Amino acid sequence: MGQITNSFLEAFKLIFSFDPELIEILYLSFEITIIAVLISSFIGIPLGTVLACTRFYFRKAIISIFFALMGLPPVVVGLFVYLIFSRSGTLGWMGLLYSPTVMIIAQIILITPIICCLTFQTIESAHLKYREFFQSFHIGRLKAVNAYIIDSRFELITVILAGFGRSISEVGAIIIVGGNIDHLTRVMTTAIALETSKGNLSLAMGLGIILLLIAVFVNVAMIFVKNKFLNPSNQDL
Amino acid sequence: MIFKPITKLSILITIVIICLPPVFAKSILVQSSTSLKNSGFYQHIIPVIKNELGIDLHVVAVGTGQAVKNALNCDGDLLITHAKEAELDFLKTGFGSKRSELMYSHWLIIGPEDMANSLTVKNDIADAFYLIFSRKYKFVSRGDNSGTHMREIKLWEKAGLNPRKFSTNWYMEVGSGQGATLNSSIQLEAFTLTDSATWFSFQNKGNAQIAYKDEKNFNVYSLTTINSKKCPNIKLNESEEVVDFLTSKRGKALISSFSINGEIVFFPL
Numbered sequence: 477m478g479q480i481t482n483s484f485l486e487a488f489k490l491i492f493s494f495d496p497e498l499i500e501i502l503y504l505s506f507e508i509t510i511i512a513v514l515i516s517s518f519i520g521i522p523l524g525t526v527l528a529c530t531r532f533y534f535r536k537a538i539i540s541i542f543f544a545l546m547g548l549p550p551v552v553v554g555l556f557v558y559l560i561f562s563r564s565g566t567l568g569w570m571g572l573l574y575s576p577t578v579m580i581i582a583q584i585i586l587i588t589p590i591i592c593c594l595t596f597q598t599i600e601s602a603h604l605k606y607r608e609f610f611q612s613f614h615i616g617r618l619k620a621v622n623a624y625i626i627d628s629r630f631e632l633i634t635v636i637l638a639g640f641g642r643s644i645s646e647v648g649a650i651i652i653v654g655g656n657i658d659h660l661t662r663v664m665t666t667a668i669a670l671e672t673s674k675g676n677l678s679l680a681m682g683l684g685i686i687l688l689l690i691a692v693f694v695n696v697a698m699i700f701v702k703n704k705f706l707n708p709s710n711q712d713l
Numbered sequence: 714m715i716f717k718p719i720t721k722l723s724i725l726i727t728i729v730i731i732c733l734p735p736v737f738a739k740s741i742l743v744q745s746s747t748s749l750k751n752s753g754f755y756q757h758i759i760p761v762i763k764n765e766l767g768i769d770l771h772v773v774a775v776g777t778g779q780a781v782k783n784a785l786n787c788d789g790d791l792l793i794t795h796a797k798e799a800e801l802d803f804l805k806t807g808f809g810s811k812r813s814e815l816m817y818s819h820w821l822i823i824g825p826e827d828m829a830n831s832l833t834v835k836n837d838i839a840d841a842f843y844l845i846f847s848r849k850y851k852f853v854s855r856g857d858n859s860g861t862h863m864r865e866i867k868l869w870e871k872a873g874l875n876p877r878k879f880s881t882n883w884y885m886e887v888g889s890g891q892g893a894t895l896n897s898s899i900q901l902e903a904f905t906l907t908d909s910a911t912w913f914s915f916q917n918k919g920n921a922q923i924a925y926k927d928e929k930n931f932n933v934y935s936l937t938t939i940n941s942k943k944c945p946n947i948k949l950n951e952s953e954e955v956v957d958f959l960t961s962k963r964g965k966a967l968i969s970s971f972s973i974n975g976e977i978v979f980f981p982l
Contacts, residue, residue: 563787563946571946573788574742574773655773658755673892674751675917 483681512583524595545589554652744789750774752910776859787944817931824924851903856886
């Protein structure tokens, strides 16, 4: 028990010390996660919508593949991205290995399938519900899709938050491609891994508590935004 | 209504991506053994090197085996490792350009408090290893092809044993970094091989103690630069500058001024 109490103390000490190194690590964690989540949303949400509302050959196969990709082990993604961006790899000439950019790329590979599949499910259920209704009024497909997205915006925010949660807590892939370099590619999760390997368990746990608190804060903020600005009762559609 | 914030966000992302901190300063990528990073050694030397040479060291800490593999992919400008044979093999591949021995620390066997005295009678570390084998004391092995793991295998062989044939009842390969291995061996009340720098800086010692200190053979760290003919993107000039600085008189003074809790752990060669 002593260590757990210590780690809470350590967390509060860290928070109130405003340690510049901690702020740097936090900043990078959020920069990488937010950019990765936004790019993944821009890919995943349209892709999921297209898969939900259209019919074409191999559609079911593609959907199954995306669902399988949701369970991608991060370490495998890390290795894959490493081999591509390594100096001896296909894109090695870009010199991106061990940079935040390549960490974002690994994160995008990890979370795009999640966002795509969850969007697919949300939009498909709206599509099945309203398809005949829209057809009977001769409303075009684009307008219908627009309506589906507006109708399921609550669920889509949850979808994005799921991606955020996966991304901010991820360590296996980004430690391989980022290298956990001090002041360059060190983020919260890789810092926790480093402190654990130094035997600094309460500091590692303290960092974990801070990560958790921030994740809770982000989720609460998103729910607040959702209820305040996206609630149908506040807004004309 | 719903699309407007998205448009704004997309503009924001573009701005953020453009503003991603570009790296202008001179820097080299160091593929390093984990023990040097975990002990805080780099935090001691990086600011000085930055100050003196204007070169920033970006350190990726992986096991020695992994570090050599990464260097074979040209993903590193300088190797700082501690396994002589692996380093010499690396030079033979033609990827290495020059190897210079930098400093040494001590090899230690760590064990639970109540059994810590059982190994001290032996006057050679290989004998201590044989004792662990013959009494079937629990032993945790790195199992990750790191410098420490290579050393451990060598010591078993020196004692006339083949670790591949050991029973898993007492010989456990965890396949993790040094810190994680220490964490497991302390929880399992087992013996394990480590180096003095890692041990003195390790915070979660529990009731484990030094059971044996090897005074005969040292844990030698060396610097290996990469051949620019094999890897044209390598920053050879910068890494040679760093090597020259670290092996100079001032570099040696810098190394010996590093201490953990008042204990000097690295001795320049």
